[in-house]
Amino acid sequence: MPDGIVGAAMGARESEEPSLGHAVELRHISKRYGRVEAVRDVSLDIRENEFFSLLGPSGCGKTTILRMISGFERPTAGEIFLKQRRANDIPPYRRDTNLIFQHLALFPHLDVYDNIAFGLRLKRLDRGPIRQKVHRILDLVDLGGFGTRRVHQLSGGQKQRVAIARALVNEPAVLLLDEPLGALDLRLRVQMQVELKEIQHRVGTTFIYVTHDQTEALTMSDRIAVMHDGTVEQVGTGREVYELPRTRFVATFLGESNLFEGQVEERAQDHTTVSASGQAFVAPPNTAAAPGTTVYVCVRPERVRVVAAAESQSDLDACENRYPARVRDITFKGAFIEYRLLTPFDQPMMVQVHSDGRRLMERGESIIVAWRRHDCVVLTA
Amino acid sequence: MVPGLIGPAVVFILALLVTALLILLVNSAFHFTGTQVQPILTFEAYRRFFGDPFYANVVWQEIRLAVITTAICLVIGYPTAYAITKIRNPGWVIVAYILIFSPLLTSGIVRAYGWLIILSRGGLVNWALQSLHLATAPVRLIFNVTGVTIALVHVLLPFTVFPILSVLLRMDPALREAAADLGANRVRTFLRITWPLSFPGLYAGAQLTFVLAMNAYVTPQLLGGGRVQVLPLLIYENISDLNWPLAAVEAIALIGLVWMIILASNLLFRQSVAIAEGRS
């Protein structure tokens, strides 16, 4: 498997299973509309049976990529491979992919059964097998008996499931989903996320999922490609992109971050020292951070420990980074508490602490903030 | 793919309409012997049309008729459209639409004949006038400009109402409410907000009505009794008389005249329309 260049582009450490093929490969894909470049030099490998998400803000190109994989847009440059076959010139009705549209596009003039059977009938299957498959998929999505219902009689969640059934019944090699849960209310969305994940496990099809919701991506995906402005900034598992972001964009798009711009003072084998805002931060080692270069130290709010200045600081012994600060604002957010702090750095800091019943700090109170070197990340981009 | 889809329609129009119009154009320069047309370029029809004051008079009559018709249509049409926007009951709205627009589904002949019945000497209007002792002798309401105008307004009113209605319906009701909130009473709101913003609709309606009035044939023919001479009538007459060059010149004059007036009015009102559409 020609993995070398692609592996470098992806960047994350993988444990490859050479027996599984790549369901979809994108090689240096670009898409240009007039003078606007919607997608710039994107290369991705998506494995069989994986739940892969394209995550990013609106306009980042994720939907464009999805449409190129499904065949509705042609790349201006680059190649698309579906199961190792070059697919650039294959029209959508001959690709082994199925797309679930953002607004579902269920045929209003057909009932549920006919919607689902649509693709099967085009394959000229006999009535009997069609009937079997349709009823089986209806059971799979928990809509057994809904065959005769008309589209307008269905609820939002039910329509979702019909759309999924209509696509999956054709047993595509790859299922593409374009923000399908956007129109649902929060509760239903969460429920559908779980169901979709379950369905994917049961059926084993490769899912490529487009979303702007990071929680959704983290919940459902095996791997995520974080996109920004037409390019892929990082690919990795949810944990990788969250805890080891590569760029500022990834660090701020997923979860919250405190970012400190500074310069590398010292690069050692087991740590990096960065001077920022007049302070010296101790951060994990990073081979790309050469001394003198500008870097960004990213500290997640939930990784920071906070102790009142007046109290014992024995908890903070392991923390290389320890600074005085003052509480500016407190926000109670249910499962956790958010503190905004005035700090010796040139910018305020945000800290999250579990609601474990301890006393809340008061506004203006002097505290100590601390974190270990592995609680932060050095970003070079 | 695209040429295959649009091509047939385009070719159809080109082959028939454009070719026909070109033939018309060419014929306008030919020579008419009094009994037949000869393909000799003399341009005599042009000389005749622009030389003989008869034609200037016809053009003047026609413009006058079209302008008066348009004016009446606007005066009647605007309040009609406004009244429709004020109807709350959807059932009555449908009735209003049927009343205003259904005559469009009938042929000009039927409508013209209807007006003949109403306006003739023994017709409805005269019978009513005499029964109510408002007139001692029958009033001449057909086979003159009056009759043509009344019938023409009837034919064209839906075309005036439609654009005005569209604009009024599309107007954000919040604008009127904002005006009221700021202290404007109904009259002020109408004069300052509704009327200026509906101007583009009025303007479009006026243009459409005017063009259709200029191009009208059936109504002036059936209700004019030969006393109302407009270019469309002359065109038909001349074609029947085999004087095709003259007919062609009249046709070109008709189109040219309408275009010039439309262009002139566009230049005149361009500013007002732009302001009303929020573009200035």
Add this chain to the structure above:
Amino acid sequence: MSDRRDALTVGLWCFLGMVGVYMLAPLALVIIDSVNPSTYGMFPFTGVTLHWYVNALFQVPEFRSGLSNSLVVAFGAVVLSVILGTLAAYGLVRYRFTTRELTQSFLLLPLIVPAIVFGAALFLLYIRIGLYGTLSGLILGHALLGLPFVVSIVAASLQTSGRDYEEAAMDLGANPVLTFFKVTIPSIRPGLIVSALFAFVTSFDQVEVSLFLTRPRNNTLPIAMFNYEQNYQDPTLAAISAVLIGFTVVLVLIAVSLLKTQDYRKLIQRR
């Protein structure tokens, strides 16, 4: 504020009522006149008779032949303009190309040209190519007149229904032609019905163009009526007009009922 039903609003509605009467008056009077026993003058009423209907439908051969000609021509014109117009509308709406605006305007040309000039010009063309006085010539001319209506109405329909369904069908395996018939056409059904109605009425009621293109033995109904009016002015004309009005009303009712039907015919095999 705008919901107050006061003197002004009531006044406006009265005005609207008067306008309504004005709009219906000629049609109503035609229908009334069609049963009027006296040949000239209608008032005061002296009774009701169906004599004129009998005359119009059975004793004036021009009306019968005119009616059948009108129906044939209208049918042909509708089929031609709906097919050409729908294809053109699809090309305009679903594809991007540089001359799109220009083409759109070009397709409206039959509307811009005055009908009388349209007729005169086609006449000059037809006598050269032998289409003068033929029903085919009329069908072509009327189809041209209806084309802009079909294109704009179907284009609007296509815009509204959007590309999603077509893409869904293609995604599920249908090629463009199949998609067009199984998904696009059903989704623009209302637009097709309305534009067919417009095209039909445009052809059926057409006078100015038909005037130039018909031969005395081969008239359409409006032309036959036009000629009759020049010679006789008895209520036979009212009777045939009333028949026309009735016919149009029936047509509109059919169109409305077609629009309302939820029972979309299945275009694929039922299980």
